[in-house]
Amino acid sequence: MPYAFSLDDVAFLRSEQGERAVAACAELPLTDATRIADVGTARRLVGERYAAALETVVLRRKAVSKLAGLPGADRWLFTGDALQQASAAPVAAVRARRLAGRDVHDVTCSIGADLVALAGAAARCVGSDVDEVRLAMAAHNSARSGVSPLLVRADALRPVTRNCVVVADPARRDSSGRRTWRPEDFVPALDELARACAGRDLVVKCAPGLDPAAVPWAREVELVSLDGQVREACLWSEGLATVGRRATVLRSDGTQWTVTDAEPDDVPVGEPGEWIVDPDGAVVRAGLVRHYAARHGLWQLDERIAYLTGDEPPPGVRAFRVLEFENYSEKALRATLRRHDIGRVEILVRGLDIDPNTLRRRLKPKGSGEASVVLTRIGRTPTSFLCRAERP
Known part of the structure; x- marks a missing residue:
């Protein structure tokens, strides 16, 4: 259960004494292996407010990436929720x-x-x-x-x-x-x-x-x-x-x-180009895949699937250079990975009921190379793309 801070806790943590207590607890490792010893040390250093000080240290560590760059955030107070x-x-x-x-x-x-x-x-x-x-x-x-x-x-x-x-x-x-x-x-x-x-x-x-x-x-x-x-x-x-x-x-x-629905969305559906582009999740959730495609000169593989394709990906975006593609079957994909000596494989899926982790275990790829596999549906045809992920 998360610690329930009180107003008295907050008043203590805002005081000079509380700041010294938190600074002392910040020196503790606070790992699963050291938890019992750390609590004992905190009790000895801080006294009855030790739990509030320890929780503050833990939450400040969790907040580092979320509040990065915000002035003074390393001294903030939080509740877990x-x-x-x-x-x-x-x-x-x-x-x-x-x-x-x-x-x-x-x-x-x-x-x-x-x-x-x-x-x-x-x-x-x-x-x-x-x-x-x-x-x-x-x-x-x-x-x-x-x-x-x-x-x-x-x-x-x-x-x-x-x-x-x-x-x-x-x-x-x-x-x-x-x-x-x-x-x-x-x-x-x-x-x-x-x-x-x-x-x-x-x-x-x-x-x-x-x-x-x-x-x-x-x-x-x-x-x-x-x-x-x-x-x-x-x-x-x-x-x-x-x-x-x-x-x-x-x-x-x-x-x-940003991309908005005020922009053009007239894009064709066509054959695979040199690249597969998986739009950012915000674009997909906002229903702006076609608008994004029109902006960057891309087109759709299938009008109901969010994957895009083209001869040049948007700048700075991680995209997938198509090495080859074929109708998907697990047997055919396994053979393709073996032929290309692929041992480490990233699997991306849209439009097919396939769990990437389960499939990877079944494929048992063995080799010295690495690749990305994009699995999707074009019309009614399950299709597999063997790709190399790049950020042009």
């Missing part, structure tokens, strides 16, 4: 830039991951939450990051501001802690939040698997990925939407690009 739901710093920054210069109210500010980004871009920024512990942590984290939003304890369904853009990140776990995908089970529920914010500009971060039909008030659905992993869907209301669907693709090195 709040850290898990917190936006990664690059994702929060993109959302904040779209709201630059506006008055913004983060009505579910939690420990402040989005709030800090918003406060750095907004004209004025308010953060609120019903959880006193998280609100106290948000105050600490904001100060550490050099921003000072107004913080108040308030229910997201009972507005305490006017003329602000409302930003919300509803909790997406049920009472047992299991992840939920139903908007009515979010806290606050999406339909209740939309009613409470009727007539106001509203931005809601939610799970990428959300069915857009469940949120008819959202005029733009933005899917956001970071380093190839789809992180979230962001819903934008009437006054903020600029397109119907958007995919935003981010990299930790600071590069980013």
Whole structure:
């Protein structure tokens, strides 16, 4: 069970004594093998607040990659659940830039991951939450990051501001802690939040698997990925939407690009080219595969499959140079791998009911080379592509 922080814990952790306690515990390895010894050492060094100090060290270590580059984040305070739901710093920054210069109210500010980004871009920024512990942590984290939003304890369904853009990140776990995908089970529920914010500009971060039909008030659905992993869907209301669907693709090195449904999507279906391109997950989930293909001069292998093909892949994208292709059968693929002396194989699948890990075990590839195998369906024909992954 995750540690349940109290207000007294937060007050201690924010004090000089608490900072010294966390610094002392940060020297401990905190591995499974050393856990019992580390707890004993922490008790001796810290006293009765040892558990809060240890949990803080553990959570700060987990937060490093998510909050990389955010000023002062190495001194932030978290709860386990709040850290898990917190936006990664690059994702929060993109959302904040779209709201630059506006008055913004983060009505579910939690420990402040989005709030800090918003406060750095907004004209004025308010953060609120019903959880006193998280609100106290948000105050600490904001100060550490050099921003000072107004913080108040308030229910997201009972507005305490006017003329602000409302930003919300509803909790997406049920009472047992299991992840939920139903908007009515979010806290606050999406339909209740939309009613409470009727007539106001509203931005809601939610799970990428959300069915857009469940949120008819959202005029733009933005899917956001970071380093190839789809992180979230962001819903934008009437006054903020600029397109119907958007995919935003981010990299930790600071590069980013977007594609929207306002762009052309007239692409053909044709024979395999020199390359296979597997579009970023945000593009696929946003339903923008054809728009992405049109932008880069690619075409589809099959109109119902997300794999694209062409004679030149988009710059900087990991793509698959086609060495040969054939109608798929396990026997034929095994022979192809053997003929090319392939011992290490990456298997990608779309449109076929094949588990890559199970197939790899059955193939038992033996050889000195490596390759990527793309399995898909062209029309009704299962097809296998032997490829070499490259990043031109």
